[in-house]
Amino acid sequence: MNQLSGTLLPFLYPCLLRSAAPSVRPQAPRVASSIRRHLCSSSRRGQSSLAESNDAKRAAAHEPPPPVTSTRLNPAPDDYGRNVFVDKCTLTVHAGTGGNGCVSFLRDAHISDGPPNGGDGGSGGNIWIQAVAGQTSLHKLARRGIVKAPRGIGGQGKSQGGRKGEDICIQVPVGTVVREVWRSDPVADEEARLEELRAMSDEDLPSTPDDGLRNKWILYAGVTPNEAKDVAARLPGPVKPRRSHLAVLQPRTPINLDLNKAMDKPMLVAAGAVGGLGNPHFASKEDPKPKYATKGELGARIKLELELKLLADVGLVGLPNAGKSTLTRAISNSRTRIGDWAFTTLAPTIGTVVLDNNEGRPLVRSGIEGQPPRVNFTVADIPGLIEDAHLDKGLGLEFLRHVERARVLAFVIDLSAGDAVVALQNLWKEVGEYENLRNRELNEQSQKALIDWNPFESLSSSSTTDQNQQVYDDAGESISIFPPPPTRNLEPLKLPPISAKPWFVIPTKADKDANVTQREFTKLAEYIRQVEAGTVAHPSGNRNGWRNRVAALPVSAINSQGIDKVIRFTAGVLDSLMVSR
Numbered sequence: 001m002n003q004l005s006g007t008l009l010p011f012l013y014p015c016l017l018r019s020a021a022p023s024v025r026p027q028a029p030r031v032a033s034s035i036r037r038h039l040c041s042s043s044r045r046g047q048s049s050l051a052e053s054n055d056a057k058r059a060a061a062h063e064p065p066p067p068v069t070s071t072r073l074n075p076a077p078d079d080y081g082r083n084v085f086v087d088k089c090t091l092t093v094h095a096g097t098g099g100n101g102c103v104s105f106l107r108d109a110h111i112s113d114g115p116p117n118g119g120d121g122g123s124g125g126n127i128w129i130q131a132v133a134g135q136t137s138l139h140k141l142a143r144r145g146i147v148k149a150p151r152g153i154g155g156q157g158k159s160q161g162g163r164k165g166e167d168i169c170i171q172v173p174v175g176t177v178v179r180e181v182w183r184s185d186p187v188a189d190e191e192a193r194l195e196e197l198r199a200m201s202d203e204d205l206p207s208t209p210d211d212g213l214r215n216k217w218i219l220y221a222g223v224t225p226n227e228a229k230d231v232a233a234r235l236p237g238p239v240k241p242r243r244s245h246l247a248v249l250q251p252r253t254p255i256n257l258d259l260n261k262a263m264d265k266p267m268l269v270a271a272g273a274v275g276g277l278g279n280p281h282f283a284s285k286e287d288p289k290p291k292y293a294t295k296g297e298l299g300a301r302i303k304l305e306l307e308l309k310l311l312a313d314v315g316l317v318g319l320p321n322a323g324k325s326t327l328t329r330a331i332s333n334s335r336t337r338i339g340d341w342a343f344t345t346l347a348p349t350i351g352t353v354v355l356d357n358n359e360g361r362p363l364v365r366s367g368i369e370g371q372p373p374r375v376n377f378t379v380a381d382i383p384g385l386i387e388d389a390h391l392d393k394g395l396g397l398e399f400l401r402h403v404e405r406a407r408v409l410a411f412v413i414d415l416s417a418g419d420a421v422v423a424l425q426n427l428w429k430e431v432g433e434y435e436n437l438r439n440r441e442l443n444e445q446s447q448k449a450l451i452d453w454n455p456f457e458s459l460s461s462s463s464t465t466d467q468n469q470q471v472y473d474d475a476g477e478s479i480s481i482f483p484p485p486p487t488r489n490l491e492p493l494k495l496p497p498i499s500a501k502p503w504f505v506i507p508t509k510a511d512k513d514a515n516v517t518q519r520e521f522t523k524l525a526e527y528i529r530q531v532e533a534g535t536v537a538h539p540s541g542n543r544n545g546w547r548n549r550v551a552a553l554p555v556s557a558i559n560s561q562g563i564d565k566v567i568r569f570t571a572g573v574l575d576s577l578m579v580s581r
């Protein structure tokens with residue numbers, strides 16, 4: 001070993017030196033150990049260290065393995081990933097304000113007082129939105145609350161235009177509905193104001209330009225206070241506010257987008273405001289060297305409500321403690337919490353089931369002809385439903401709201417916990433009652449909207465606290481700067497009826513007492529067959545409930561048995577939905 005100390009080897013392979021110590025490192029790289037064997041073959045000390053390490057390895061092999069405390073499918077209750085799921089949030093987007101125009105004049109060795117050459121301001125950043133696959137929650141946007149695009153940079157001398165503000169793209173999960181709550185568009189406000197001024201007769205016109213118009217101008221930095229009055233008096237009349245040419249790409253107001261497909265390109269939500277004009281724009285015969293330029297336009301502000309209409313491809317519906325979370329862990333990458341008590345899961349957790357890990361051959365072949373194959377689907381572990389959940393017992397309404405947002409429903413039934421058919425019927429009863437309740441509410445709301453409508457009600461009377469926030473000037477007078485307009489009451493989302501969703505049953509805990517589970521499964525399978533054949537009523541009580549291809553797929557989630565069949569069946573149902581769409 002002493003031979004080694006004078007070389008670079010100890011630095012490159014520190015394990016060679018450490019191997020002389022009594023501790024054993026079975027994970028040492030194979031290359032290092034082969035070099036070690038080769039180099040140390042002539043050294044007696046090296047031989048003894050190898051012998052020691054072999055002894056230690058042999059001793060370790062005879063040691064009993066550490067006791068297994070938990071597995072992935074039967075973890076300790078504190079072994080779970082943090083769940084941050086948000087399916088509804090509001091977001092205020094600010095399009096970038098335009099950069100200011102510049103007041104500048106050509107200066108040269110031979111020209112001391114040249115023509116105007118101030119550049120235009122750059123336009124503000126645009127706000128885009130894009131639905132992307134792979135995202136399942138709105139929590140990041142909910143945390144941000146406000147998204148502001150940067151403003152454009154001001155113009156400069158020598159006719160240099162300002163740089164444009166950077167664009168911002170908001171990425172949301174596929175299945176997000178985006179609706180406008182209110183909008184404040186300074187350009188539209190200014191247009192309306194100019195329209196009003198134009199309609200006024202000459203006597204009614206304000207004699208001097210009011211603050212609103214003055215605020216649009218920038219005066220040359222070199223003007224003295226006395227000169228400033230003179231320049232201000234020479235300002236041209238109201239300048240028509242300008243919009244970015246991208247504004248034509250904005251969706252119609254009020255915004256109402258249903259982003260139900262992954263988008264290749266983002267969609268424009270709010271175009272950045274245009275930059276101000278430099279002083280050459282105002283040069284005229286009367287005033288060839290204007291000492292003013294315009295400020296950039298103010299960017300629009302839009303308050304949006306984002307809501308996930310589609311939570312996941314499959315929603316697991318079951319009684320508390322039925323084994324939904326264990327099943328979610330068994331079929332997906334989820335690390336949802338598992339515990340042998342009711343209400344272990346209190347908020348939905350979304351897991352992704354991988355059908356193709358891109359290692360050559362897909363694990364499950366899925367997709368429809370002519371379209372790219374499906375590589376995964378999502379599963380939502382929804383908190384357990386209890387009796388009278390539709391009356392909001394045990395946060396029932398909140399949980400049922402999530403059930404409504406799954407494409408396909410999988411009813412998880414514990415085969416060892418009493419009558420499986422009754423358990424399934426009870427779950428459907430809660431879901432069906434919730435649907436009736438929701439339909440009744442929707443009808444009541446639309447009737448109320450009809451009755452409450454008052455054509456003579458002024459806009460200001462419907463103002464909200466948001467709008468009433470006042471700003472005061474130095475003299476204590478209230479001034480309103482850029483106030484948000486009244487909030488729009490958004491209607492509840494229109495969702496397809498729950499009973500019309502494809503559904504199937506996953507009887508679980510099939511590994512428990514064979515006599516009981518076998519008996520319950522036989523009963524349940526017979527009942528499902530009758531529902532499919534139409535000889536018994538649909539368990540939701542709705543005559544038009546989904547009956548095609550209903551199945552009962554028994555599993556033992558804790559042992560990962562029967563899981564493949566569930567994945568294949570679900571992928572098949574999702575494919576058939578795509579074909580029928």
Ligand SMILES: Nc1nc2c(ncn2[C@@H]2O[C@H](COP(=O)(O)OP(=O)(O)OP(=O)(O)O)[C@@H](O)[C@H]2O)c(=O)[nH]1
Binds near residue numbers: 074320324325343556
């Ligand atoms: N023997 C057996 N036990 C299971 C199986 N699946 C789940 N369990 C156990 O059942 C208990 C409850 O499982 P969870 O997956 O937390 O049940 P859950 O439906 O998510 O419960 P909530 O979140 O409270 O609604 C745990 O102790 C699991 O280990 C199974 O297939 N076989």
Ligand SMILES: [Mg+2]
Binds near residue numbers: 324344381
């Ligand atoms: Mg759970």
